[in-house]
Amino acid sequence: MEEGNNDAKSESLDFIREIIANDLSSGKHEAPVTRFPPEPNGYIHIGHAKSICLNFGLSKENKGGACHLRFDDTNPVKEDSEYVDSIKQDVSWLGFEWGDNLFFASDYFDKLYDFAQKLIKEGKAYVCDLSLDEIAEHRGSPKTPGKKSPYRDRSPEENIDLFKRMRDGEFDDGTKVLRAKIDMTSPNLHMRDPVLYRIRKIAHHRTGDKWCIYPMYDFTHCLSDSIEGITHSLCTLEFEVHRPLYDWVLAKLSVECHPRQIEFARLNLTYTVLSKRKLLVLVEEAYVSGWDDPRMPTVSGLRRRGFTPASIKAFCHAIGVTKFNGLTDVALLEHSLRQDLNETVERRLAVLNPIKVVITNFQEERVEDLEAVNNPKNPEAGTRIMPFTREIYIEKDDFMEDPPNKFFRLGPGREVRLRFAYFITCQEVIKNDAGEIVELHCTYDPETRGGNAPDGRKVKGTIHWVSAAKAFETKVRLYDRLFTTEDPNKEEDGKTFLDYINESSLEIIADAKLEPSLSEATPGESFQFERLGYFCADLKDSENGTPVFNRTTTLRDTWSKQKNKS
RNA sequence: UGCCGAAUGGUGUAACGGUAGCACAGCGGUCUCUGACACCGUAUGUCUAGGUUCGAAUCCUAGUUCGGCAACCA
DSSP: OTTTTTOTTSOOOOHHHHHHHHHHHTTSOSSOEEEEOOOSSSOOBHHHHHHHHHHHHHHHHSTTOEEEEEEOOOOTTTOOHHHHHHHHHHHHHTTOOOTTOEEEGGGGHHHHHHHHHHHHHTTSEEEEOOOHHHHHHHHOOSSSOOOOOTTTTOOHHHHHHHHHHHHTTOSOTTSOEEEEOOOTTOSSGGGSSOEEEEEOOSOBTTTBTSOSEEEOHHHHHHHHHHHHTOSEEEEEGGGGGGHHHHHHHHHHTTOSOOOEEEEEOOOOBTTOOOOHHHHHHHHHTTSSSSTTOTTSOBHHHHHHHTOOHHHHHHHHHHHOOOSOOOOBOHHHHHHHHHHHHHHHOEEEOEESSEEEEEETTSOTTOOEEEEEESOTTOGGGOEEEEEEOSEEEEEGGGBOSSOOTTOOSBOTTOEEEETTSOEEEEEEEEEOTTSOEEEEEEEEEGGGGGGOOTTOOOOSOEEOEEETTTOEEEEEEEEOOSBSSSOTTOOOTTOOGGGGBOTTSEEEEEEEEEOGGGGGOOTTOEEEETTTEEEEEOTTTOBTTBOOEEEEEEOOOHHHHHHHHO
């Protein structure tokens, strides 16, 4: 560390990494031990990915560091092992390993019970018979102090007995809780005798029927951290007001390991909602097809959409870690994606909105094999063969009957290059009775095979194409952002995020014309369809050798911008 | 009228008392067998007011604005 200091290129540390670096150099810790503590009650999303990259990143960056994956499963009402499986899958898909450090807060229930007893014996906790509403009322408000519970002064002996009977199932749900005895007049609401345990006669996904009392977050989390020897407990800003309680519990219990809780800002993304509640509404009310719908910001959704772990990690690195609660432009995420895909993914040609072109001077039955470059960014990716025939498809947008002068593509009498193939010139526009263009008749120049003219003449435009006879037809789904407004969370004028749903976030093309090699794409495989965007074979809906493609994102398109301006 | 926290171009961030920089987005251009990529250029910023200092984004004071906090959720 000492030697890295004056390296001008060394990146500046965010405030958390700075704290950790200081703790390391001061000798307070030898290596950071962090944790990612999801509650298994939903699927994780890009916001969690930020936390995952931070916590696991820290363990990778520091020799001897570790990051635990710990499920915070203290509320059996909401939690399910379905979610623990998906979360594990998502974390490891992102490229992080927890090794032996897989934990569950529920594994600590016995220890937690002992800690609670200790607190009771020392007069720091009591069993309270107030109802939920009464507790709320006694708590007061931010501006008014709370009132003491009438049960606050029960003796430790009575409390121990009551707590044991709570555990043994003698009381009904909601009739008793265990509370910390702190200060009902504290300006921090969380310190006004917070609830530590509640009765829930419901089976837990891991402990089954063993328990009918379950510890609350504030009691569980700090002690779980302590038990595991966490050095730095990183969480989001909303837990800032919980920190005094985190520290209170650990201090009163005199535990050896007292981790430092540090809060950072959660991620907000434009055109996106990231609250579990809202995501759940989207799923349950079928605005999307599921948690892994390619439009969802969940890790599983991003995966199906065609995002790569590298692009997500690059994004998380780019946004940094601060205490400022901002709104990050989703364009930054898309940029990280394109950056990665551009380097790594093979190119293919595909026509989404076809118009037929007949090459009138090309023999009828002839099939010519042409060589196409797989990835100009990576020569090792090699080449592939594309069949060229008399009838081909080109993109509708690549022809204009009456083109403006900035239009570089095909038009009556114009010559363009077919990528990797020939120069063609449009000779005739065929229309139906309604006056719609149905077909283009063109001639090709045999001398331009491969795409270059021996006489050195240039064409301004190069367009993509697919052989009509040999095309692989399949479904292609074009995804767009799910919301029409930058901040769908801003619920003004009585509107909710549902009022900003983008009705055209999914466009399905039933029979796009793809070059034949695409029929062999394996689920999850990504390509750049040249001049269109990045697409991947869907993980779920591609079956028996018929891949279905999702558009991951478009290419940057300065032409359409220019066009829209005029 | 409570407590906690945060304010740097349009957005996200850096600068740790000494030239306000980077990325994204925007705009303009070069290149091009992808109107992609790449490359070049460009506009826009320290919340306000005082103070300390030779010098303040940075330190102090006061204000302003924004976010979070009153689940037997996490």
